[in-house]
Amino acid sequence: MAVNFSTLVYLPNFDMFARPITVIPLASQPGMPSYTARGIYDTRPIDVQAEDGSIVSDQQTILDVLDAEFSVVPEQLDQVQIPFDPDGGPDLGTFEVMNTEANGGGETTLVIRKVVTARPS
Amino acid sequence: MTVAQRVQPPPTISEVQSYSFIIRDMFLAKLVAAPFFGSFTARKSKALPVVTANIPYIGVYFVNEDMTPDGDLNAGEIRFTHYLKLGFSVIIANNDPVASEASLDAAFWAIMNTLWRDPYMTNFVDTRAYPGGVGNPDNVRIEGVSRGTRRHVFGNAGKDNETPIAEMQYEATVKYSADYAPIITDELLQIGVRTGVKPGDTPDEMAARLQTGAEYVFEPYPPPAPQPLQQKE
Numbered sequence: 511m512a513v514n515f516s517t518l519v520y521l522p523n524f525d526m527f528a529r530p531i532t533v534i535p536l537a538s539q540p541g542m543p544s545y546t547a548r549g550i551y552d553t554r555p556i557d558v559q560a561e562d563g564s565i566v567s568d569q570q571t572i573l574d575v576l577d578a579e580f581s582v583v584p585e586q587l588d589q590v591q592i593p594f595d596p597d598g599g600p601d602l603g604t605f606e607v608m609n610t611e612a613n614g615g616g617e618t619t620l621v622i623r624k625v626v627t628a629r630p631s
Numbered sequence: 632m633t634v635a636q637r638v639q640p641p642p643t644i645s646e647v648q649s650y651s652f653i654i655r656d657m658f659l660a661k662l663v664a665a666p667f668f669g670s671f672t673a674r675k676s677k678a679l680p681v682v683t684a685n686i687p688y689i690g691v692y693f694v695n696e697d698m699t700p701d702g703d704l705n706a707g708e709i710r711f712t713h714y715l716k717l718g719f720s721v722i723i724a725n726n727d728p729v730a731s732e733a734s735l736d737a738a739f740w741a742i743m744n745t746l747w748r749d750p751y752m753t754n755f756v757d758t759r760a761y762p763g764g765v766g767n768p769d770n771v772r773i774e775g776v777s778r779g780t781r782r783h784v785f786g787n788a789g790k791d792n793e794t795p796i797a798e799m800q801y802e803a804t805v806k807y808s809a810d811y812a813p814i815i816t817d818e819l820l821q822i823g824v825r826t827g828v829k830p831g832d833t834p835d836e837m838a839a840r841l842q843t844g845a846e847y848v849f850e851p852y853p854p855p856a857p858q859p860l861q862q863k864e
Binding site: 556565568570626 | 682683687793794795
């Protein structure tokens with residue numbers, strides 16, 4: 511018997527863990543207005559190797575979205591805002607989608623990168 | 632009786648640190664003073680991880696050092712040609728990859744034009760700059776740069792780190808020479824020479840012969856340690 515992962519597995523998880531987001535579809539739907547959606551935010555530490563073994567300490571941050579909740583799933587170079595949410599936590603700022611990875615079961619992982627002021631400006 | 636203590640001058644930097652460390656430090660000091668790197672966090676050790684708050688960042692690191700004989704290795708004192716590889720790490724943050732790479736290139740160009748065009752720091756004879764007459768510490772000099780490699784790196788291999796960092800990695804191999812003359816602790820400071828002693832002579836026979844002698848006194852070696860360059864008159 512086939513299992514509908516999107517409905518039976520992911521949906522209950524999104525109902526529990528997802529927080530509101532705003533998608534700015536700069537690449538996936540150019541010219542279209544931003545829209546609200548939801549996603550599961552997760553971040554973990556990552557070391558980036560730099561010159562001669564030196565280390566830049568950073569985070570690896572992803573946002574999982576449920577494909578069924580989007581007419582067009584966000585793509586690379588779209589932007590995502592993660593605002594304050596009483597259940598989800600503080601305003602996390604604006605991110606740029608760097609990569610998307612679909613798992614074949616109805617969920618797409620957005621690899622996101624913070625939108626920052628250029629340094630040096 | 633009171634014996635006066637011999638007063639030793641304080642050691643100069645090159646008595647304590649290697650020329651390679653001195654060169655690394657003077658390169659970093661020169662870059663930190665350059666306008667381009669005014670807003671950068673600067674470090675010379677890669678021991679601490681760079682955190683995002685440190686960006687923009689410049690590091691000048693000791694990578695490694697090769698030494699080959701300077702001249703015949705088995706003739707005379709020990710002498711080396713040193714090939715010091717220094718690593719320059721410039722890390723910036725920018726969401727625009729094109730602008731990011733342009734910024735890295737500008738940083739590389741600032742390094743090239745700040746260090747290698749400096750007519751004093753790269754002087755092979757006298758590194759003092761005027762006004763002020765300040766030169767490299769102990770007049771440490773480089774002979775040239777034998778090799779350089781540059782690369783641009785955008786985050787980790789998967790490019791999935793959160794901060795839009797980009798790094799310019801530049802490695803330059805600096806050549807300089809140094810000799811390591813032996814340190815003589817049992818110095819020959821005096822020689823006494825006398826004539827008239829002949830094997831088999833009796834004391835009376837020796838006393839009847841005209842005698843002469845000489846004392847040779849030598850200056851201690853090595854001469855006093857070099858002092859930092861003073862301002863020219």
